[in-house]
Amino acid sequence: MMQLLTDLFITIQGWLFDTFVQPVLFALGLASYVEMGFEGVEFVLLGCIELAIAYALMRPLEAWWPAEKWAERRAVKVDIIYSVLNRMGVIPLVVFVLLAPVFMELESWLRFHDVIPRQLEDWLPGLDTKPLASFVIYLVILDFAEYWRHRLSHTFGWWWALHGIHHSQRQMSFWTDSRNHLLDDVIAGVWFACLSLLIGVPPGHFIGLLIALRLVENLSHTNTRLDFGTIGDYLIVGPRYHRWHHAIDLPADPRFQKGCNFAILLPIWDILFGTLYLEKGLPPTGIHEQSAEEIAARDNFWAQQKLGLVLFWKALTGPAKSRSA
Amino acid sequence: MSFVQRMKLPLLTGLIISALLSISAAQAETAIVLNSVDENVSFIDTRTYKETGRAPACKEPHHLIATPDDSSVIVACAVSNELVFFDPATGKEQKRIKNISDPYQLGFSPDNKWFVANSLRLDRVDLYRAADYSLVARVPAAKTPSHMAFDKASQFVFITLQDSNEVLAIDLKTQQPIWKVPVGPTPAGIHMTPDDKYLLVGIMGADYVEVIDWRARKTVKKIVTAKAAHNFLARGDGRHVFVSNRSMNGSISLVDMQTLTEVEKYDVPGGPDDMEIRADGKELWATARFARKVQVVNLEQKKLAYSIPVGRSPHGVSFISHAPRQ
Numbered sequence: 001m002m003q004l005l006t007d008l009f010i011t012i013q014g015w016l017f018d019t020f021v022q023p024v025l026f027a028l029g030l031a032s033y034v035e036m037g038f039e040g041v042e043f044v045l046l047g048c049i050e051l052a053i054a055y056a057l058m059r060p061l062e063a064w065w066p067a068e069k070w071a072e073r074r075a076v077k078v079d080i081i082y083s084v085l086n087r088m089g090v091i092p093l094v095v096f097v098l099l100a101p102v103f104m105e106l107e108s109w110l111r112f113h114d115v116i117p118r119q120l121e122d123w124l125p126g127l128d129t130k131p132l133a134s135f136v137i138y139l140v141i142l143d144f145a146e147y148w149r150h151r152l153s154h155t156f157g158w159w160w161a162l163h164g165i166h167h168s169q170r171q172m173s174f175w176t177d178s179r180n181h182l183l184d185d186v187i188a189g190v191w192f193a194c195l196s197l198l199i200g201v202p203p204g205h206f207i208g209l210l211i212a213l214r215l216v217e218n219l220s221h222t223n224t225r226l227d228f229g230t231i232g233d234y235l236i237v238g239p240r241y242h243r244w245h246h247a248i249d250l251p252a253d254p255r256f257q258k259g260c261n262f263a264i265l266l267p268i269w270d271i272l273f274g275t276l277y278l279e280k281g282l283p284p285t286g287i288h289e290q291s292a293e294e295i296a297a298r299d300n301f302w303a304q305q306k307l308g309l310v311l312f313w314k315a316l317t318g319p320a321k322s323r324s325a
Numbered sequence: 326m327s328f329v330q331r332m333k334l335p336l337l338t339g340l341i342i343s344a345l346l347s348i349s350a351a352q353a354e355t356a357i358v359l360n361s362v363d364e365n366v367s368f369i370d371t372r373t374y375k376e377t378g379r380a381p382a383c384k385e386p387h388h389l390i391a392t393p394d395d396s397s398v399i400v401a402c403a404v405s406n407e408l409v410f411f412d413p414a415t416g417k418e419q420k421r422i423k424n425i426s427d428p429y430q431l432g433f434s435p436d437n438k439w440f441v442a443n444s445l446r447l448d449r450v451d452l453y454r455a456a457d458y459s460l461v462a463r464v465p466a467a468k469t470p471s472h473m474a475f476d477k478a479s480q481f482v483f484i485t486l487q488d489s490n491e492v493l494a495i496d497l498k499t500q501q502p503i504w505k506v507p508v509g510p511t512p513a514g515i516h517m518t519p520d521d522k523y524l525l526v527g528i529m530g531a532d533y534v535e536v537i538d539w540r541a542r543k544t545v546k547k548i549v550t551a552k553a554a555h556n557f558l559a560r561g562d563g564r565h566v567f568v569s570n571r572s573m574n575g576s577i578s579l580v581d582m583q584t585l586t587e588v589e590k591y592d593v594p595g596g597p598d599d600m601e602i603r604a605d606g607k608e609l610w611a612t613a614r615f616a617r618k619v620q621v622v623n624l625e626q627k628k629l630a631y632s633i634p635v636g637r638s639p640h641g642v643s644f645i646s647h648a649p650r651q
Binding site (some may be wrong): 003006010013014017018022026029031032034035038039042104107108111112116119121122128129130131200201203204205 | 362363364365381383384385404405406418421423424426427444446447448449463465469487488510511529530552553571572573574595596614615616617634637638
């Protein structure tokens with residue numbers, strides 16, 4: 001059965017590649033990127049499967065057990081655009097095209113100066129032959145780094161100008177996970193690339209696990225009353241946990257001035273660094289916009305991209321405004 | 326019945342069984358296949374054409390090569406900066422050599438003094454002493470150094486530069502680049518003819534093999550094969566070479582290196598890439614990059630005989646009892 005499904009997947013991947021990707025690459029003189037193109041088609045197909053799973057599992061939760069009941073879902077549409085662009089590989093491709101040459105130049109320069117960045121496996125040699133263990137350790141380290149990237153994006157005014165787009169959704173749903181300003185995505189790419197230079201790139205072949213992790217992130221944005229229970233909420237980030245992160249009004253405690261519950265996957269980081277806030281309630285989500293332009297951009301992709309850049313520039317050149325402002 | 330008589334039957338039976346086992350062992354052999362995206366190696370029983378197991382390799386393994394004495398198969402790990410050695414007979418990992426920077430394609434010079442590693446991603450060719458894999462020189466080689474070939478005297482290594490559409494020659498004595506010649510779009514595999522006269526270059530961005538008189542530094546012929554001409558493997562008869570044409574509906578061409586013409590072609594779907602040939606010359610094995618399979622061509626019947634499922638993006642196949650490399 002598995003072989004049949006695999007063969008079906010390969011057939012579809014091969015057909016898409018042969019019909020749409022390879023001819024374009026050859027016509028543009030980019031035959032060198034054929035392998036990458038083929039893997040890109042796989043990325044897109046897996047993205048489709050992942051979105052289908054997310055829809056099949058999370059849409060019923062939103063319909064039958066919602067945290068908030070909405071008269072209509074028009075505001076969700078823009079998040080669907082972000083999700084499709086992301087899972088179909090458009091946004092990752094843009095980030096890759098922008099960053100890959102820079103980091104390759106940097107790595108190349110390091111090599112010519114006899115610097116080969118060390119990797120986790122160099123510190124823990126036993127991991128060489130245990131890719132699953134290696135993957136799990138990388139995952140924990142990357143999740144730790146993501147906690148701090150996320151927290152800093154609430155701390156610096158220029159970064160919040162971009163990240164605020166993610167928080168401006170008042171009808172938060174499982175689609176909201178991908179709602180990020182493109183520049184915010186590029187910064188996240190730089191963050192990951194720098195970390196990879198420091199500790200190495202994690203093993204990349206646990207596709208099933210990666211899809212599962214992305215589904216957890218979808219689930220944490222889902223508009224549902226679901227939580228993981230008294231103990232579970234301390235183990236993995238769930239919908240109620242993350243809903244407090246998106247609350248339009250932050251908890252009054254000064255500890256949460258910039259926000260709370262920054263963890264992406266593992267709540268342990270919020271527990272360790274004093275940013276955990278767990279309440280039974282299910283607060284409304286969004287931000288208090290400061291201008292008519294911000295309100296107008298709430299549901300519009302291009303308006304959000306433009307607004308993000310304008311606010312980003314203002315924050316860089318003027319007085320800083322962060323999450324609490 | 327004497328002791329000897331009593332022992333005769335079991336002894337004879339034992340001898341027959343062990344003889345049968347040894348015959349069977351001689352026929353059975355393990356092929357090692359490198360799955361680039363799955364970051365592991367597959368082991369295939371060459372008698373049953375079935376995958377028997379897998380072992381972890383490293384991050385982004387791209388090519389493998391047998392050591393000149395066939396005692397090891399070396400896997401080049403581009404992202405984890407290491408070489409992993411496998412026993413070609415048992416498939417067991419033998420050792421790892423760290424701090425081999427970004428190895429992509431590997432090669433030994435004919436005199437076995439040099440071990441060369443192309444760094445496709447970082448635009449560089451590294452020259453190592455083959456005896457102990459110690460680094461001698463890093464040579465800049467923009468852009469995207471891909472495959473390599475050597476002259477018979479081991480004086481030069483020739484490198485295809487995939488993104489600048491050139492062939493680069495490096496003098497191994499001085500470890501300096503000495504010349505470049507332009508070739509067709511996206512050159513990939515490169516092979517020296519047995520008479521040491523021509524370099525054959527697979528032009529992946531088109532459909533031909535470019536023939537270069539490397540001493541004169543000029544193209545003398547283009548042998549049309551099929552779309553995405555990619556890699557080479559000598560048939561072992563000192564005259565013919567296989568060329569993999571790496572497209573979805575791919576094929577493998579057989580080129581006569583004396584007449585410089587294509588003499589045969591076999592349909593091999595799925596993006597045939599690296600190849601290996603059985604010692605008796607009857608079977609050609611090729612990794613099908615896009616089909617997650619190893620394709621086995623029966624060279625007597627001139628058609629695909631077996632498709633063996635393996636991991637994602639198989640990119641290298643090797644077994645001990647292969648035909649000569651010329």
